[in-house]
Amino acid sequence: METLSADVAIIGAGPAGMFAVFECGMLKLSCVLIDALDELGGQCVALYPEKPIYDIPAHPAIEGGALIARLEEQIAPFDCPKLLGRQVTGLSGRAGDFTLATSAGDAIKAKTVLLAAGAGAFGPNRPPLEGLAAYEASGAVRYYVRKREDLRGKRVVIAGGGDSAVDWALALQGIAASIAVVHRRPKFRAAPESSAQLDALAAAGKVEMAIPYQLHALHGAGGKLEAVEVADLDGATKKLGADVLLPFFGLAMDLGPIAEWGLDLAQGRVTVDPATMQSSLPGLFAVGDIAAYPGKLKLILQGFAEGAVAAHAAYGVVNPDKALHFEYSTTKGVPG
Known part of the structure; x- marks a missing residue:
């Protein structure tokens, strides 16, 4: 349990939230970073730490986990306090004087709030x-792959028809004993x-x-998987030998308490003014997938880029x- 004060409380420690810490720091705004996950990185570390990302400037390819390490x-x-493994459960106050509460009992006073919570808390379907x-407890059923080497020599069954299912079937070639x-249906998404x-x-x-x-x-038996039984549309079944099942049926997204804060929303995301990234609540900004x-x-x-815009707008509130x-950073460098 912590009692903290900061210029900016950043909710969400994925790449957008982490870079917002940098942009705020360059303006000498103090931050506190809060995330429901137990580690930094959001979906980059939870879903694809070893998958390459190809559209990060100056990096022809960089794995999700490596991107988070560089951030x-x-x-x-900037010595930003990081409150991980806890969810923001309450928000009160106004621009210049917000109070946030977390599931761990923390009390955070902040002049502004920056939402970088992706699509909210997420979990597998x-x-x-x-x-x-x-089987989940033993690791025989997994919804995320942290390290491909963990599956070396394993008989892997992958279920699903989207990018995750197909990408992991390709990525595990030469590593898994069988896939x-x-x-x-025959057509994949x-x-x-x-x-x-x-x-x-x-x-x-x-x-x-x-x-x-x-x-x-x-x-x-005992959490040790031996086979996955599948059924066709007529009910006929067959067994696939398996040590690990990877079901990729998408993520269940939940804004959680954020949905109760009276913000203007559009299809589960927070509407903002792109010139400032400010939401309908003055002093509260949103960046990344949630915006x-x-x-x-x-x-x-x-x-x-949205983090840079929001940081400059937050400066005026603070x-x-x-x-x-x-x-420019080339002129002033990184503040000590």
Whole structure:
């Protein structure tokens, strides 16, 4: 439990929230960073720490986990307190004098608030299979892959038809002992090039395609998985030998208490003025995936730019009687 004061309380420690710490720090605004996950990085570390990202400027390719490590290095000079593993449960006050409460009992006084909470708290959509919890506890059923090496030599069954399912079927080539992909129809929702690569691997006998099938049951004992049973549309079943099941059925998103703060929302996201990234509540800004405005692109690089805009707008709330003289980082360097 902490009692803290800061110029800016940043809710969400994904890439957009982390870079907002840097932008605020460059303006000498103090920050506190809060996230429901137990580590920095948001979806980058929770969902694809070893998957390359190709549209980060100056990085032709960088893995999600590596991007977060570089951002952590970039914000280190600002000594921003990090309250992890806790959710913001309450917000009161007004611009210049907000109070936030967390699920851990923290009390945070902040002059401004910056939402960088992605799509809110997220968790996997779980398949309705008997005995699922025991296999989740043992790691035989996983919804995220932190390290590909963890699956070396394993018989892997992947269920789903989107980018995650197809991408991991490709990424585990040469690592998993065998790979089977379960999908209820032949057409995948993944990128066309990725789907074509998967088709080629299937044609070469390197991936077993269980189509059209759906997950039906898990077989094993004591949390140790031995086989995944699948059923076709007519109810006929077959078993796929498996050590690990990776169900990729998307994420369940929940804004949680944020939805009760009286903010203007559009399809579960916070509407903002793109000139300042301010929401309908003065002094509260939103950046990254949670922010909505015309022409919005849900890209990490856009979240970075939005953080810079929000930081400059927040400066005016924190220092209402002080003019901000814009300076380039090459001129002023990183404040000590």
